[in-house]
Amino acid sequence: MGLSAAFFDLDKTVIAKSSALAFGRPFYRDGLISRRDVVKTAYAQLMFRLGGGTDEQSMARTRDYMAALCKGWSVEQVRQIVAETLNDLINPYVYAEAAALIAEHQAAGRDVVLVSASGDEMVRPIGALLGITDVIATRMAITDGRYSGMVEFYAAGPAKAVGVRELAGERGYDLTECYAYSDSSSDLPLLEAVGHPSAVNPDRALRRVATQRTWPILEFRHPVPLGKRLRDRPAVPVAAALSVGVGVAIGVALYGRHRRIRAAATTAP
Secondary structure, eight states, X not given: OOSSEEEEEOBTTTBSSOHHHHTHHHHHHTTSSOHHHXXXXXXXXXXXXXXXXXXXXXXXXHHHHHHHHHTTOBHHHHHHHHHHHHHHHTGGGBBHHHHXXXXXXXXXXXXXXXXXXXXXXXXXXXXXXXXOOEEEEEEEEEETTEEEEEEEEOOSTHHHHHHHHHHHHHHTOOGGGOEEEESOGGGHHHHHTSSEEEEESOOHHHHHHHHHTTOOEEOOOOBOOHHHHHHTOSOOOGGGGGOOHHHHHHHHHHHHHHHXXXXXXXXXX
């Protein structure tokens, strides 16, 4: 156990996608959710990313929807699905910059903690993939091996900061010496809870706050599978995360490709 910790949000901070949505296809394949559930969940995630789901009422609706959706699911089935698909659905999308930064904190003797609104059954295996054993995640109530439809702890918004303070109290961390990383303005309470906050791939609102408060702003742009990172050491240096040029270039290239494809389709007989 280290004397301080680094707290990492998961989605769009450590991995380049939504962890909850990533498992939607195998959940649908195994009959846990319907096609309509897939669409509704994707829409809810989109609204959250656009900033329309970060107020207290919206978070409560998301929590209640998730609890109702999971009610009756076998916990063991969920864990098995996650274990079977983790390598394909998550591993290729881990940011190399995040993995390097996590390794730096661990080398410095700090504990690393994943903090995510996704369920513990999803977040904990992702942490293990990264060599992280500590997670603060949403915990669903379980009765007789199945989700009961109640949420014991919803790790979103201010609740993330609550979880961080509780863990700091248990471990004896000095939060002024701790670090936190997130992409979302909904995680401002998490970032404000530590002495060293950083915005990663920030949304517009978080970028504005980070700029006003002179917090570091990091741009992570290189999802690389774990196996490739190990083969191609050294990994992408953390300093590279501060450059936005590569991200802009990739965006321009993708947009150009999209324009060419659309133009070809328009002129095709």
